Amino acid sequence: MTTSIIIWIIQLLLVPALSPLLVGITRKIKAKLQNRQGASCFQPYRDLWKLFHKNEVMSEDASVIFRFAPYVVFAVTLAIAAGIPLLSSIPIFTGDFLTLIYMLALGTFFLALSGIDTGGAFSGFGSSREMLVASLTEAGLVLSLFALALAAKSTNMGDMATTVSGLSSIAYLPIALAFISFFISLLAESARYPFDNPSTHLELTMIHEAMILEYSGKRLAMMEWASANKYLIFAFLGANLFFPWGLAGTLAPFAIIGSIILSFIKASILAVIVAVIEGSFAKWRLFRLPKLLAGSFILSLIAILLII
Amino acid sequence: MNNFILSPLGFLLVLALYLIGALDSLVFYKNDRAAAVSSGVFATLGGITGLILSSAILLTGQTISFNFLNLPLFNIAFNIDRLSAFFMAIISLVATVSSIYSLGYVKHYFGKYNIGTLGFFYNAFIAGLIMVVTSSNALFFLIAWELMSVASYFLVVYERHEEKNIRAGTLYFIMTHVGTACIMLAFFLLYRATGSFDFSAMRAGAGAITPALANAVFILALLGFGTKAGIIPLHIWLPAAHPAAPSHVSALMSGVMIKTGIYMFVRIFIGIMPFTPLWWGIVFLLIGASSSVLGVLYALAEHDIKKLLAYHSIENIGIILLGFGASLSFISLGHPILATTALVASLYHTINHAVFKALLFLGAGTVVSATHTRNIEKYGGLWKYMPKTAFFFLIGSMAISALPPFNGFVSEWLTMQALFGGIATGTFGLKLFFGLMAGALALTGGLAAACFVKAFGITFLARPRSPEIKQVKEASFSERLGMGILALTALLLGLSAGPFSRLLGEVVQNLKNAPLEKMTALSLPISISLSMFAVFVGLVISLIVTYIFVRIFSGQQKVSHGRTWDCGTDLGPRMEITATGFSRSIITVFKKVLQPTRETATAYCDDKRCYFPKESTVHLELHDVYDSLIYRPFGSLLALISEQTRKIQSGHINAYALYIFITLIGLLFYIAR
Incomplete structure (x- = not known):
């Protein structure tokens, strides 16, 4: 119990500390692929710092929801971050994977409400698209993680990581299939290509950026930061649940530091893949996305059927 | 005190209070105010007494059983075991709250419609509901069922000046009686095999039921009780009738009345039937999946706020039936522990849905009586005019969208885990089937959240879309009290997930002749654990940490207010997103189904x-x-x-x-x- 609480607190603080870096790395690689120099990997930290010190303009039409939503959205990412296998594969009391998915929905719910709240002509459509993508992603995400739970005979992510690291290469094959399904969900949930363009400011195509269009100052900083946290959480989940080798099984200080570094390297590799996808694909039409998400669902269903 | 409560007299007191409430309303026929107060107060008292009685039975496990008027075949017999007490608790809870709410709510009918008749049918309706879940004689059950149906028919057509309501009432009347006909046939078939109309005697003599007869009873009961529960495609009366009734009655109809169908499903298929073919479970799972997905899709396309909520009732009945169907399948597959888990999930969702749906209907009632329209395209910005109602509606929306830490999350989580159990234990075909069911449940959850972002956002957020909104006043005290109690219950039922599911485990334990096994996390094929307390505390700590972060990082900056970015034009109310616009993309994705x-x-x-x-x-x-x-x-x-x-x-x-x-x-x- 005590170890669980210690891990919980460290992870709660660690994820927001690292998340802007992962966004910076992704942007840097994307810039390189586009033959640009690109900003430093640490630029997102400076952006956040600057936003936190800017004056804020708030819409007259906005209600309490608009003011309160950034806190909820950010806090939800922290609560989720605290429960994932990051420092070690020791099961944590909030580490049930279904709880994680439902908590994500809590954040999405408030994010979408804040988009409607200002009564702008664009932000509401962002909310509508976000809810479309989020609701269609859920089935694939649930089943892709359940494939691991089925192999582990437990829905706690710590146990899932431990089991996957001990699988033989043949037993691992369906897990690889589930990973592809998970990766599609990762792209959808963290607002990446081909679902959303994280760097666009063309109102007609964007999803996440459209919802937070009216935010400024510290609340915008919180929204951006929360979105970075979510991206890092998904990258860590992908890295440590599907490729859990090297994750510490105990709480020895060196093992923990090792698993943090290794986890971040693995997450960065995923970020490179994301950046390569963003460099080589165009964003898809909104109504092509359901097919991709249905593909994710079917892949994880096949993975489940193949697990013995 | 304890002895009195747990005696037939205590139960008769509950019925007597509703009877007094009904008759009193007729006595004060000419005086609207007196009729409203007396019917509301007596119904509240009846509700509270019923709640005490049923919780006493739930906690002690004592059964109250008595009868009078012993005629051959027919007697007025009550048997209140834990299952009955559980449903009685749901009815009493929602009845109490709706009655408190009605004290303030019915005022807008004064002078327009007669309050005396409303009070009479309202009390008769609740008494009918209570008798339906407690009677133990099939013929007496039919009388109670009829009382419930007819009283609710008169409540549906209560606002009789609108022609639409009369049509809705007629459709309801026809559908419910087609259902009753099927139920009667089912009871007669059971009587033929077991030689008795008494439920416990039927259960004792269940050995004489042949498979063919059991299947016939299955189909008839499915049609009969399914009509009341509002399963697709027998649902057509529900979205018409529920919105037509006054809102505190809609809360009872949607939150409670459709659950009587679930009660009888449990009573007959698990309590009486000696065997359970696998296909029964499969049929229920298929009905559950299609009702939940289609229900939420129709809700998304709906812009009448009460109709939207009615379609969500169909969705939630679907989720309940997913749990129930899984339970039947596990019984026939021989996994008693999984069967218990699934049944607990289904009953948990039954009470949860009653709580948050009643809350949402009461909130919608306040909004409708303040704005005089049910079309959500005419709302907007109501948060500023009725913040408390908006807050309670937000809690209801979060609970129904299965967001932690509220109650809807716990039961959907448990249902999902039960379906996972099916994937883990089944053969190849069953694995695929349960996988699809889990996918349907996940899809439903996501779409429900989308629908309530729409329902809440378009109603309470942004700018008013019609000029009438600016005259809206906050709800009266009794209305807020009613909604507040339900909002608190939604949170408490979420936080007390552990003790409450253990209590439900006790409820279902002795239902079957061969007792279902106790549910323990370790004996499940996949170990599961959920500490709602940890989730709640985790969320609170995260919020505090967030606040500290903001304090540390942000400097002393000013907040100024300005207009929403308007692209250089004037932002009219028509430039905000509409409910049609919001759900348009989802409808387009599902256009093959929705047409x-x-x-x-x-x-x-x-x-x-x-x-x-x-x-x-x-x-x-x-x-x-x-x-x-x-x-x-x-x-x-x-x-x-x-x-x-x-x-x-x-x-x-x-x-x-x-x-x-x-x-x-x-x-x-x-x-x-």
């Missing part, structure tokens, strides 16, 4: 050339597939048969004498055979 019809019309300033459009309207509507594919063909078939049989009705007396003669000859041959 939307779209009409666009554009009026031009220059009629001949059509260069400068003046205004353009889009009308989006869903094609009623059930009407055109099921009910109309069925209706015309019925008409065709009637048309054909009419040919033998010549009107000549000698022809009829011939018919009698032929029948007699036929019977003679049949007997002499």
